[in-house]
Amino acid sequence: MTAIEIAPELSTRLDSVIEDETGIFLSRQRRSDEMSERARALAGGATSSWQVAEPHAVWLSHGNGSRLYDVDGNEYSDFHGGYGVSLAGHNHPAIVEAVRRRVGLGTHFAQPTEDSIVVADNLAQRFGQPLWRFGNSGTEATMDAVHLMRAATGRDLIIKVEGGYHGHHDSVMVSVLPEDVGDLGPTDAPIGVPDNIGIPQATMDLTLVVPFNDLSAVEAALERHPGEVAGMIVEPIMMNAGIIHPEDGYLEGLRDLLHAHGALLTFDEVKTGFTVGPGGASGRLGATSDLVCVAKAMGGGLSTSAIGGGAVMELVASGDYQQVGTFNGNPLAMAAARAMLTEVLTDDAYAHLDRLRERLRGGLQAAIDRLDAPWIVVTAGAKGCVSFLPQPIRNFRDFRSLDGRYGHAHWLVQHNRGVFLPPWGKVEQWLISVQHTDADVDRFVANFDHLTGSLLGSS
Numbered sequence: 001m002t003a004i005e006i007a008p009e010l011s012t013r014l015d016s017v018i019e020d021e022t023g024i025f026l027s028r029q030r031r032s033d034e035m036s037e038r039a040r041a042l043a044g045g046a047t048s049s050w051q052v053a054e055p056h057a058v059w060l061s062h063g064n065g066s067r068l069y070d071v072d073g074n075e076y077s078d079f080h081g082g083y084g085v086s087l088a089g090h091n092h093p094a095i096v097e098a099v100r101r102r103v104g105l106g107t108h109f110a111q112p113t114e115d116s117i118v119v120a121d122n123l124a125q126r127f128g129q130p131l132w133r134f135g136n137s138g139t140e141a142t143m144d145a146v147h148l149m150r151a152a153t154g155r156d157l158i159i160k161v162e163g164g165y166h167g168h169h170d171s172v173m174v175s176v177l178p179e180d181v182g183d184l185g186p187t188d189a190p191i192g193v194p195d196n197i198g199i200p201q202a203t204m205d206l207t208l209v210v211p212f213n214d215l216s217a218v219e220a221a222l223e224r225h226p227g228e229v230a231g232m233i234v235e236p237i238m239m240n241a242g243i244i245h246p247e248d249g250y251l252e253g254l255r256d257l258l259h260a261h262g263a264l265l266t267f268d269e270v271k272t273g274f275t276v277g278p279g280g281a282s283g284r285l286g287a288t289s290d291l292v293c294v295a296k297a298m299g300g301g302l303s304t305s306a307i308g309g310g311a312v313m314e315l316v317a318s319g320d321y322q323q324v325g326t327f328n329g330n331p332l333a334m335a336a337a338r339a340m341l342t343e344v345l346t347d348d349a350y351a352h353l354d355r356l357r358e359r360l361r362g363g364l365q366a367a368i369d370r371l372d373a374p375w376i377v378v379t380a381g382a383k384g385c386v387s388f389l390p391q392p393i394r395n396f397r398d399f400r401s402l403d404g405r406y407g408h409a410h411w412l413v414q415h416n417r418g419v420f421l422p423p424w425g426k427v428e429q430w431l432i433s434v435q436h437t438d439a440d441v442d443r444f445v446a447n448f449d450h451l452t453g454s455l456l457g458s459s
């Protein structure tokens with residue numbers, strides 16, 4: 001499916017907004033441009049391929065509170081949130097103090113420190129899973145989850161959702177953003193497509209792909225492969241395709257179906273954990289799974305991740321499954337995570353996030369209503385996005401029909417007026433931090449109003 005056709009006048013306006021705003025962007029980002037030129041020893045001129053954005057990467061100097069500063073001296077309200085990490089905002093006193101204290105005591109031993117007990121207890125209470133282990137990134141957590149589902153069942157196949165991202169290990173780098181690859185197969189039984197070069201076909205063959213919000217497709221996959229499916233990994237609220245909420249009964253139905261076939265369910269809460277609510281999206285929705293993966297916001301800006309569960313994690317406790325890593329439970333990351341979970345993410349903080357979300361949602365909706373724009377504001381806790389489509393979407397195929405120029409135009413308009421959104425505008429979501437204020441939200445709304453006027457206002 002290609003993007004939904006938009007009226008010729010609107011299409012022309014979109015192109016001209018992108019052209020004008022790109023010009024403004026380039027004129028404001030001269031030092032960033034020089035940095036990209038200087039970064040010859042950095043492959044591709046950035047530190048991750050997903051930091052390479054059009055027209056070029058924006059190089060930052062520092063952050064403070066809700067604000068970011070680039071190397072050209074421009075200030076932004078940070079709604080990028082480092083792809084969902086910066087829920088504490090920047091330079092948060094509790095994180096700074098915890099890290100400062102820990103640095104003076106040594107930052108790495110590859111032996112456990114007391115903070116890891118507090119962090120594990122806190123996670124157990126938030127997510128209702130009794131046993132936890134740590135890693136360093138979301139990728140490591142979901143990789144352990146896939147390994148553990150296989151280890152616990154003695155089966156090889158896993159199921160993932162079309163358009164879902166779970167990190168960059170082979171088993172899940174399948175059908176992440178399968179755009180422009182021709183035939184994706186029937187909607188209820190998508191063909192798995194590798195999302196990078198270097199993924200062996202033998203690994204691809206072990207990953208079955210289903211659409212989000214479609215229980216019958218999962219049932220069909222389980223029935224096509226009786227006794228072969230170890231489990232399914234899924235975000236309880238799907239991100240990386242804007243935001244797609246699960247339909248009523250979907251998450252419970254998944255767990256029941258998988259269990260009925262002797263398979264397991266993993267919730268990937270790398271993005272939704274903490275940002276959607278104190279106990280993640282599953283906590284907000286009252287859904288349960290066999291394993292939970294968290295990362296991103298957990299470390300208050302330091303890299304850490306965790307995997308939690310009950311019976312399946314007994315395989316780790318018993319030593320049958322070796323969950324390992326030199327930096328697992330790194331003291332510096334644990335000190336920051338402890339401060340994040342016990343001092344930053346309080347009930348008051350969540351009340352603040354909820355209030356700001358509603359202010360932002362209300363402001364954007366008013367801008368949409370003013371010009372009768374056919375767009376939808378979708379939120380989940382501190383995260384949200386504008387879906388530039390006239391109807392709610394329920395899976396990745398719906399999402400594909402979204403014209404990518406909207407997200408890019410929105411990103412540029414916000415960026416040039418002091419709001420930093422994630423560069424992958426169509427795919428990503430904003431994040432509000434505990435240090436954001438009404439002024440940040442109002443700036444976002446004013447910029448969106450500007451975009452709406454440029455695209456739909458009378459000429």
Ligand SMILES: Cc1ncc(COP(=O)(O)O)c(C=O)c1O
Nearest residue numbers: 137138139165166167268270271
């Ligand atoms: C849902 C989800 N799972 C896993 C990952 C991988 O996390 P990391 O980039 O820390 O490896 C991401 C990253 O964006 C994610 O969004």
